Amino acid sequence: MTNFFSRAALAAVGMSVMATPAFADVNLTMYYPIAVGGPLTEVIDGMIDRFEADNPDISVEAIYAGNYDDTRVRALSAIRSGEPAQLSVLFSIDAYDLIEQDLIVPFDDVVKGEDGKAWLDSFYPALMKNGQIDGKTWGIPFQRSTIVMYYNKDMFREAGLDPESPPQTWDEMVEAGKALAGDGRWGLMVPSTGYPYWMFQCFAIQNGKELMSSDGTETYFTDPKVVEALEFWRSMATDSKIMPEGTIEWGTLRQAFLEGQTGMMWHSTGNLTAVKDAADFDFGVAMLPKHERPGSPTGGGNFYLFKGSSDEQQDAAVKLIRFMTAPEQAAEWSIATGYVGISPEAYETEALETYTEEFPPALVARDQLEVAIPEFSTYETARVREALNNAIQAALTGSQSPADALADAQSQADRLLQPYR
Amino acid sequence: MSTSATITQRRHALYGWMLLFPSLVLLSLFAFIPTGATVWASLFTRGTSRRPSEFAGLDTYAHLTSDPVFWKVVTNNLLYAGVSIPLSIGIALGMALWANARIPARGFVRTAYFTPTMLPMIAAANLWLFFYTPGIGVIDQITGLFGFGPVNWLGQPDTALWAVIAVTVWKEAGFFMIFYLAALQTIPPELREAATIEGASRWTYTRRVLLPLLMPTTLFVLINALINSVKLIDHLFILTKGGPNNASKLILYWIWEMAFAYFDRPHAAAMTVFVLAVLGIVAAVQFRLIDRRAHYR
Numbered sequence: 001m002t003n004f005f006s007r008a009a010l011a012a013v014g015m016s017v018m019a020t021p022a023f024a025d026v027n028l029t030m031y032y033p034i035a036v037g038g039p040l041t042e043v044i045d046g047m048i049d050r051f052e053a054d055n056p057d058i059s060v061e062a063i064y065a066g067n068y069d070d071t072r073v074r075a076l077s078a079i080r081s082g083e084p085a086q087l088s089v090l091f092s093i094d095a096y097d098l099i100e101q102d103l104i105v106p107f108d109d110v111v112k113g114e115d116g117k118a119w120l121d122s123f124y125p126a127l128m129k130n131g132q133i134d135g136k137t138w139g140i141p142f143q144r145s146t147i148v149m150y151y152n153k154d155m156f157r158e159a160g161l162d163p164e165s166p167p168q169t170w171d172e173m174v175e176a177g178k179a180l181a182g183d184g185r186w187g188l189m190v191p192s193t194g195y196p197y198w199m200f201q202c203f204a205i206q207n208g209k210e211l212m213s214s215d216g217t218e219t220y221f222t223d224p225k226v227v228e229a230l231e232f233w234r235s236m237a238t239d240s241k242i243m244p245e246g247t248i249e250w251g252t253l254r255q256a257f258l259e260g261q262t263g264m265m266w267h268s269t270g271n272l273t274a275v276k277d278a279a280d281f282d283f284g285v286a287m288l289p290k291h292e293r294p295g296s297p298t299g300g301g302n303f304y305l306f307k308g309s310s311d312e313q314q315d316a317a318v319k320l321i322r323f324m325t326a327p328e329q330a331a332e333w334s335i336a337t338g339y340v341g342i343s344p345e346a347y348e349t350e351a352l353e354t355y356t357e358e359f360p361p362a363l364v365a366r367d368q369l370e371v372a373i374p375e376f377s378t379y380e381t382a383r384v385r386e387a388l389n390n391a392i393q394a395a396l397t398g399s400q401s402p403a404d405a406l407a408d409a410q411s412q413a414d415r416l417l418q419p420y421r
Numbered sequence: 422m423s424t425s426a427t428i429t430q431r432r433h434a435l436y437g438w439m440l441l442f443p444s445l446v447l448l449s450l451f452a453f454i455p456t457g458a459t460v461w462a463s464l465f466t467r468g469t470s471r472r473p474s475e476f477a478g479l480d481t482y483a484h485l486t487s488d489p490v491f492w493k494v495v496t497n498n499l500l501y502a503g504v505s506i507p508l509s510i511g512i513a514l515g516m517a518l519w520a521n522a523r524i525p526a527r528g529f530v531r532t533a534y535f536t537p538t539m540l541p542m543i544a545a546a547n548l549w550l551f552f553y554t555p556g557i558g559v560i561d562q563i564t565g566l567f568g569f570g571p572v573n574w575l576g577q578p579d580t581a582l583w584a585v586i587a588v589t590v591w592k593e594a595g596f597f598m599i600f601y602l603a604a605l606q607t608i609p610p611e612l613r614e615a616a617t618i619e620g621a622s623r624w625t626y627t628r629r630v631l632l633p634l635l636m637p638t639t640l641f642v643l644i645n646a647l648i649n650s651v652k653l654i655d656h657l658f659i660l661t662k663g664g665p666n667n668a669s670k671l672i673l674y675w676i677w678e679m680a681f682a683y684f685d686r687p688h689a690a691a692m693t694v695f696v697l698a699v700l701g702i703v704a705a706v707q708f709r710l711i712d713r714r715a716h717y718r
Contacts, residue, residue: 073681097684184556184571193576193664244555246576247665252554261556382682393665397578 025057026316031078032064032089033071033301036270036337043336051323058316068094068301079103079306086309087317092130092302093377095138096216100379104304106136110318119322123343124366129374131302133216139302140321141342143333145268146296146368147202149289150275153282155180155263166264166286170206170232173264173289177242180263187242189262190233194250196392197376197385199266201297203229205373208292211388216378217420221388221410222403225292230395230402232291237396246397268299269365272338276359285361287368296368297375300339331355340365380416387412456697463690481691491692493667494675497582501671502650505586509593510642514635516594517601531602538596546659549588550575553660578668581661585669588656593649597642604638644707651696672696 034040041064048062065074068091075088090098098104111119120128123141131139153163159179167173177187190199197211204211209225212218220226236243257265258278266288275283288296303321305314323329330346333339335355341347347356347366356362378384391409394400400408463481468474485491520531537545552559555571564572574584608631616626632639654674657663663670663678672692680689 069682076681076684101684184565193662244571244573244576246555246573248573249550249554249575251659252550252557255551256554256557259557380683382678382684386678386682389664390666394578397576397665399578399666 026059026312028058028060028087028313028316028320029078029083029085030060030062030087030089030317030320031071031075031085032062033066033068033091034064035067035300036268036274036339040336043333047324047329047332051320054323055316055319058319060320075306076101076103079308084308085306086313087303087305087321089142089301090304092139092141092144092298092300093375093381095131095133095302095304096377096379096381098304099133099138103306104138105307105314106138107140107305107318108136110305110314122345123325124340124369126298126369126372126374127340127342130298130377139304140325142301142303142325143270143337143339144298144300144302144342145270145339146298146365146372147199147266147288148269148272148296148364148368149264149266149286150257151264151284151286152257152260152262153284155185155260155281159263163282163284166284167289168286169289170291174236174240174242177236177264178240181242185260186244186262188236188264188266189243189248189253189256190266191250191253192247192393192396195299196247196396197388198297198299200230200233200388200392201373201376202266202288202295203233205295205297206288206291206293207232210373211376212378214374216381217417219378219384219388219410219413219417221391221406221413227403227406230392230406233392234395234398234402238398247393270300270337270339272362272365273336274338276338276361285364287364294368294371296372298369298372299375334362338362338365340369378413378417379420383416384413387416459690459693459697462686463694465687467685467687477687481687482695485688485691485695490667490670490675494670494672497668497670498651498672500582501586501589502647505589505593506643506646506650508586509590510597510639510646512590512594513597513642514601516598517605520598521602521605534595534598536595537592538599540592542592542653542655543659545592546588546656549584549591549656550659553584575661576665578665581665581669585656585660588660589650589653592653592656593646597646600638600642601635604635608634640707644704647703647707648700651700 032044044062044064048060052058052060063074065071071088072090072094075085075090078085095104107120108116110116120137127141127144128137131137131141149166151166156163156166156176159176161176161179167176173188179187181187192199201211204226207225207229209220209223209229211220211226213220237245253265253267254271254275256262257267258275258280260281269285272285287294303325305317305321309317325342327341327343327345327349328351330341330343331349331352334341334346334352341352346352347363352362376385376388387409391400391405394405395402464476464478465474466477466480516534520527520534524530540548551557553574555561555573555576560574561571572580574580612630612634613626616630621629651671651673654671654677657669657671657674661669663674673696676689676692676696679685679692
């Protein structure tokens with residue numbers, strides 16, 4: 001009996017020794033989201049393992065926490081309950097709220113000198129915009145996207161369209177859509193649940209207008225060009241009938257495209273690999289069509305540094321971020337998902353060069369960065385965004401005219417942003 | 422009063438408190454203290470790095486009720502409860518009577534009815550998301566056979582809430598059936614025989630004997646259903662996220678949004694206090710009214 005107990009005690013001691021990471025001086029906790037399809041947690045875990053092998057004195061706990069909203073909730077709850085994370089990947093557009101809540105530190109204060117400046121300048125400028133507020137850099141791009149147009153080449157051939165020249169303007173898109181639609185199939189689907197504001201930014205910028213000021217205190221929902229953009233979106237369901245009525249579900253759209261329900265879809269480039277792996281037909285990827293000008297908002301998640309870590313932890317966290325955003329890892333992540341390689345160097349790596357040669361659609365999202373604008377983000381982001389989402393959905397479902405719906409959203413946004421002006 | 426009597430009384434009181442102590446600690450930790458904290462939080466403005474929090478009294482409550490979304494979610498929730506509760510209880514009772522009758526493959530029928538309950542709500546919602554998908558979903562495939570065009574159930578303001586209600590009823594009915602089934606097993610067959618000898622019709626027996634005997638179960642199920650109609654919002658995250666344009670937003674989802682999407686604790690707390698008050702009143706009324714009609718043996 002005593003023998004049994006001493007053995008059990010020994011075993012318990014052995015287990016507790018095994019459970020503590022070997023010789024780690026610095027422990028880091030980070031939360032990250034995944035908002036697109038595919039087994040991506042393994043990719044992240046693989047990167048973290050390599051980082052820990054290179055830096056035996058740092059141990060990283062990377063916690064997958066669901067979609068962007070879930071991850072923000074998890075990270076902030078952890079901070080409030082005194083179990084802080086030192087860094088996390090969160091929505092690039094959460095920056096204003098995180099600053100307002102006094103939770104994050106700007107990278108400029110941490111990475112200093114020429115080397116630091118060179119690092120901050122190594123990313124695509126379009127991807128830095130959402131993280132640059134009040135003259136400082138608060139977010140480093142990690143999983144970043146633009147919206148691209150996927151189209152079904154087989155359906156294009158059937159409809160007598162040239163599969164190698166996708167539509168480049170609104171008018172061409174409507175024409176192509178009319179040729180594709182009919183017989184229970186649609187010409188175009190643009191998702192309007194989940195992130196309606198994001199899709200709407202495309203229509204607005206293509207019509208020549210951004211939705212918010214760069215300091216996050218003004219919105220321009222009632223601008224005639226913006227109203228016109230929403231009227232156009234609505235008209236594709238009511239007048240030209242190339243798109244179904246009502247809202248289109250973000251989560252099932254990819255499946256609808258894969259089943260040949262629609263000839264074209266607008267979706268995040270983050271879905272590219274998932275579409276490529278599952279499509280049993282010939283598909284193409286194109287930049288979004290232009291009207292007054294071409295354009296798409298950027299999207300996705302940035303790395304943030306949280307307040308309240310020790311100097312060692314902060315240095316280790318920066319080291320980890322620099323590793324995760326280095327060209328090799330950026331290339332690997334881009335191939336696994338379809339997200340944009342975040343720096344020009346990423347596209348010079350052997351892996352991504354080979355991949356894009358075999359599969360040119362992987363370059364579309366990057367080429368579109370030339371004309372990309374920052375994702376919609378203001379102070380009180382979530383509420384202002386919700387007002388805009390509701391206006392878009394009210395217009396698309398026909399319960400309000402685009403002009404009235406946007407006027408309501410604008411007055412709500414004005415009320416919310418007044419204290420910040 | 423003699424001293425010995427006082428001592429005995431005190432000892433009894435002490436025993437009483439000692440017996441109550443464990444549950445008192447647990448309830449305080451997980452119910453009373455958080456409730457108090459919620460009320461407290463609803464009386465202050467939201468503090469941020471640029472503007473510290475200050476005492477606001479009932480301002481937050483006033484602001485809440487002047488928000489059109491407030492009335493929208495309350496109306497939605499009343500409709501949601503008003504339709505899904507009677508429907509799921511009615512179907513549960515029907516299924517229980519059916520699964521209790523002498524039918525072939527009784528075990529299989531019971532299992533089939535109970536399956537939705539065993540699925541996690543998120544999984545169930547994901548299933549239904551694909552049922553509802555226009556064009557490729559099961560529902561449109563079936564209606565397509567009869568020549569109907571595709572319907573965007575989740576994407577229209579006038580059908581979104583009903584689509585959510587359908588999922589709720591499907592999920593809840595099987596769970597409530599189990600309680601009715603258990604209650605039906607306990608009703609002695611002699612009652613049935615006696616009623617038949619007296620010449621009572623099957624309907625009379627059901628109305629006069631069966632339903633009154635099932636009343637305690639109905640009361641239990643009703644309170645559960647009512648709590649669930651406020652508490653159960655997992656499927657909203659998957660199906661509609663409260664849209665389109667707030668058409669399917671329920672109270673608790675809105676509270677979640679205010680607390681975790683808008684970082685607005687005071688408003689979330691005020692709304693929670695409001696819900697707690699209403700639920701408390703309803704539960705009290707239910708117990709008083711139905712208790713009189715329930716027949717306990």
